[in-house]
Amino acid sequence: MSDSATLANFPGQSLDVEFQNVQVTTDQIRSSLALIQRDDGALKNGVVTYDALSPALQTAGLAPATAWLTATTYIIGNNAVQNSNLYRALISHTSGAFATDLAAGNWMFVATLPTSGNVVGPNSSTAGNLLTFSDASGKILADSGILASSLAPKAAPAFTDNGSIAGNWSIGGTLGVTGAASFGALSASGAFKLKSGSGFNLQIQSMESLTADRALTVTLNDAARTLNMGGNITTAGSFTLAGAFPTTLTVTGATNSTLPVGTHTLAGLDVAQTFTALQSSIGTDTVGSGYRFYRANGVDYTEIFKAIGGLAATVDPLNFYSSTLGATALSLGRDGSLAAANGVLALGSAGVGYGTGAGGTVTQATSKSTGVTLSKTCGQITMNAAALAAGTIVSFVLTNTTIAATDVLVLNHISGGTPGSYSLNARCAAGSATIDVRNNTGGSLSEAIVIQYAIIKAVNA
Structure with missing residues (x-):
């Protein structure tokens, strides 16, 4: 194609070549654009890398996001994650309560992080330390401060004060405890306690049978201990x-x-x-x-x-x-x-005898030969006042369930009538005794004499 006034007619073959070159160049441009741009006009995912950023963005704008912490210094451009949301610091400040800081304009909401997918790690950590989750999202990791090698079995483990051991465990050597210790559900202050479950017995014993020169000892070591x-x-x-x-x-x-x-x-x-x-x-x-x-x-x-x-x-x-x-x-x-076995001795002034309640009284009715009943080990019998001729013996029966046939019945005339005028005798049987009374004077006596008696228990073997 040319200006017909100045140039001869342009050959058609040359035009085809030019158009073809334009097409190639356009296709190359479109292919290159497709590498960095999506069909919706936005940058293609993954085309902007960390190395492509300016130094300012590398050090501040896109610093790795960590879990938000209180009492921490944040500068403009720092990123933090709170409740699975990504925020960027707009103002340099020392954090207090996140809701208060957000309301004060210290933070700008950037995006809500997906509930599953990539995990965000800490800014830095100590080599060999275990990781832990900073929140309940399961996506924010933090340095636990615990070396993995510290959890390996030890020949001589040490337990800090107020430490707790739960579950089944065994000790092959000597266990020494200073301070407080807790086992299972028990907590102790300055004490060492062992406790079994409610369905088990608690046994303290040696692993082998104790020989004659060995003992299992519980030592208090203090006179004030119980x-x-x-x-x-x-x-x-x-x-x-x-x-x-x-x-x-x-x-x-x-x-x-x-x-x-x-x-x-x-x-x-x-x-x-x-x-x-x-x-x-x-x-x-x-x-x-x-x-x-x-x-x-x-x-x-x-x-x-x-x-x-x-x-x-x-x-x-x-x-x-x-x-x-x-x-x-x-x-x-x-x-x-x-x-x-060897007798009973009274060392005090009370002596040996009967106490209150052991005795009783009874009065004879009708005549001096009328029987009386009094089941007491001691007591008084008041006889009838009927006449008793001189030199005459009268007998009556004392029914008493406390008397055995081998017992001795002691009798005394203590009052009533003339003292010394009578002789008394008793013959014991099982449950009773026959008492004989004799008038020793030369004349008839009509007196209601009072006889005091006491039973002495005796045997023949």
Whole structure:
């Protein structure tokens, strides 16, 4: 194509070549644009890289976003993530509460981060440290400050104060604890405690059977300390409290001490120690039904008492034994009876006799031979005042269920009538006694004499 006034007609072949070159150039331009631009006119994803940015943008504008933190200095252009939203700092400031800072215009909202996809890491971290999540989004990571190598098993692990160990664990050597320790649901202050689950027993024992020269020891090491044990305590062998400190064994709650069947020593006391409110459940030994309690006396052990027969019936006694006698020294029955092997001595002014309630009175009716009834171990009988001829004996029966055939009935004329004028005698039988009264004077006596009596229990074997 040309100006016909100045040039000859342009050849058609040359025009085709020019047009073809224009097309090639245009196609190249379009292909290059397609590398950086989308059909909607925006920059193609991924075409702008970090290296393509200016130094100013590299250091401030596109710094990696980290989780927003309070009490942190932010400068203009810093990025932060809060609640899965990306923000850019518009004003240099020290952060306080995010909502307050945002309302003050310190931050500009940039975009909401996708709920799944890429994870944002920290600005920096220590090599070998474990990562942790900064928030609940699961997308913001932070340096935990814990070295992964610190979690490896150690030959001699150390636990800090107020540390906690949960779950099943074992110790192959010696465990030393200073300060407070917590196991399972227990927390302790200045104490070391072991606790099993509600469905398990708690046992403290050695891993191997203890030899004769080894022992499992619980040491208090302080005179002011008390060992408290609640619940049922069962001992298969000996249970010994010993040491320089006076030891208090406190049993709380409804607690039983269970001993094996047979003859056993529940406790040994020296002469300076006593039992307080001593009680025992009744079991069985080789002699009978019961347990024996001992007090140490030099090299000899004297039984304090032995409960025989379970004290179930009224005749079951509480027996106090003597190793010197080799038999019962004193027996106290549930019916109130008292039996002593070597006699009963009264060391005070009260003496030995009957107390109030043991005696009674009765008056004879009709005649001096009329029987009377008084079931008391002592008492007074007022006889009838009928005449009793000189030198004559009259007899009457005293019915008394406390009298045995071998007993001795002591009689005295204490009042009524002429003293010294009568002789008295008694013949005991089971449940009664015949009393004989003789007029020793030369004349008839019509006197209501009063006889005092007392029963002395006796046997023939």
